[in-house]
Amino acid sequence: MKFSTRAIHVGQEADPTTGATIVPIYQTSTYTQSAVGEHKGFDYSRTVNPTRSALEAQLASLENAQYCSAFSSGMAATAAVLNLCSAGDHIVVTDDLYGGTYRLFSRVLSRYGMSFSYVDMSDLAAVRAAIRPETKLIWIETPTNPLLKIVDIAAVCALRDPQRTTVVVDNTFASPYFQQPLALGADVVVHSTTKYIGGHSDVVGGAAITDRAEIYDIIKFHQNAVGGVPGPHDAWLTMRGAKTLAIRMREHAANAARVAEFLEKHDEVERVYYPGLASHPQHAIAKAQMSGFGGMVSFVLRGPAERAFAFARETKLFSLAESLGGVESLLCHPARMTHGSIPKEDRERRGVTDGLLRLSVGIEDCDDLLADLRRAIERSARAQ
Ligand code: P1T
Numbered sequence: 001m002k003f004s005t006r007a008i009h010v011g012q013e014a015d016p017t018t019g020a021t022i023v024p025i026y027q028t029s030t031y032t033q034s035a036v037g038e039h040k041g042f043d044y045s046r047t048v049n050p051t052r053s054a055l056e057a058q059l060a061s062l063e064n065a066q067y068c069s070a071f072s073s074g075m076a077a078t079a080a081v082l083n084l085c086s087a088g089d090h091i092v093v094t095d096d097l098y099g100g101t102y103r104l105f106s107r108v109l110s111r112y113g114m115s116f117s118y119v120d121m122s123d124l125a126a127v128r129a130a131i132r133p134e135t136k137l138i139w140i141e142t143p144t145n146p147l148l149k150i151v152d153i154a155a156v157c158a159l160r161d162p163q164r165t166t167v168v169v170d171n172t173f174a175s176p177y178f179q180q181p182l183a184l185g186a187d188v189v190v191h192s193t194t195k196y197i198g199g200h201s202d203v204v205g206g207a208a209i210t211d212r213a214e215i216y217d218i219i220k221f222h223q224n225a226v227g228g229v230p231g232p233h234d235a236w237l238t239m240r241g242a243k244t245l246a247i248r249m250r251e252h253a254a255n256a257a258r259v260a261e262f263l264e265k266h267d268e269v270e271r272v273y274y275p276g277l278a279s280h281p282q283h284a285i286a287k288a289q290m291s292g293f294g295g296m297v298s299f300v301l302r303g304p305a306e307r308a309f310a311f312a313r314e315t316k317l318f319s320l321a322e323s324l325g326g327v328e329s330l331l332c333h334p335a336r337m338t339h340g341s342i343p344k345e346d347r348e349r350r351g352v353t354d355g356l357l358r359l360s361v362g363i364e365d366c367d368d369l370l371a372d373l374r375r376a377i378e379r380s381a382r383a384q
Helices: 005-011 051-061 073-085 101-112 126-130 155-159 213-227 230-240 244-264 283-289 305-313 344-349 366-382
Strands: 067-071 089-092 115-119 136-139 166-170 189-190 206-210 269-273 296-301 330-332 354-358
Touching: 005 051, 005 155, 005 230, 005 244, 051 067, 051 230, 067 073, 073 136, 073 166, 073 206, 073 213, 101 115, 101 136, 115 126, 115 344, 126 155, 136 155, 155 166, 206 213, 230 296, 244 269, 244 366, 296 305, 305 354, 305 366, 344 354
Parallel strands: 089 115, 089 136, 136 166, 166 189
Antiparallel strands: 067 206, 189 206, 269 296, 296 354, 330 354
């Protein structure tokens, strides 16, 4: 079955009891057992819930994998995957990544004896140099948040010893519709399903997906032992959103391409970051490993950094809000919002400056989006 068919049908069989076409929200914490130890495979909803299982089957299938564990947030999924590591292990990480992931690694997990090296993974020699005998895991985010750098997944996978080092890809920005990391050699895919998979900015969730049974067993154990699971209603909302992932991603990417071109041509714009632009330094890699360039565009206006604040006050359709991937367009100031937890010096060294703005381009009519951006750019110039 092709992608859209799987999105709508896998895990979505009619309910065996009633024939309900749509998977019910099994809003129950527990299950009545006929005798001690005799039940139908369901004992307690932290461990297993039929609505969550349906979502897990659907998402596994979208990454062409056998196994998925759903979580209550992208961060819970990330924390569960990092349980593949123990004290003393070393992890190599993309240097540009979601600020919350950086915070989890640097302020929580480093206290448990794991060490992290942040590397510009567009430089393969730097990745090779960072890998040590005790490197247990390589954490790739591509495209990166917020600078939209592209990491060559297959090339990084080829640098590690697969017996020793697990490669994880945070596939949130591309979504499984545009990028399939497992086919490129990665072992695990992580998603913040809050974003494109859920697609409507109405639910927080996460997922860890793999084709390797021994890795799944560890993640699943952690999912139950720690308990960061989504409730059935959240699982159901995510599943409903994911059914239209393909059609939404095509619109996001078409609109984002027009927005990126518009910004690149605009005299008042200093720099645009979008992997679909020929001017993007890793455009060729993006073209080879992705089937589309996604809906995220970052840019810097000419003039002082404060101009970004003036711009953020002026947009009407692009709401100033954290998060991304919903049908509605959002605008974010990474340095003060999503990446505020990264120390200023580190952040600026990596290119996340006070002038940087990030757009999650929605699926509204693109003419309206361009008019909104044009107007906000003009007004931000006058505010200087
Ligand atoms: O917010 P949560 O569902 O816990 O997901 C965390 C996460 C993980 N990975 C990436 C690439 C992300 O972008 C995020 C969350 N990001 C935002 C909230 C944001 O606005 O960038």
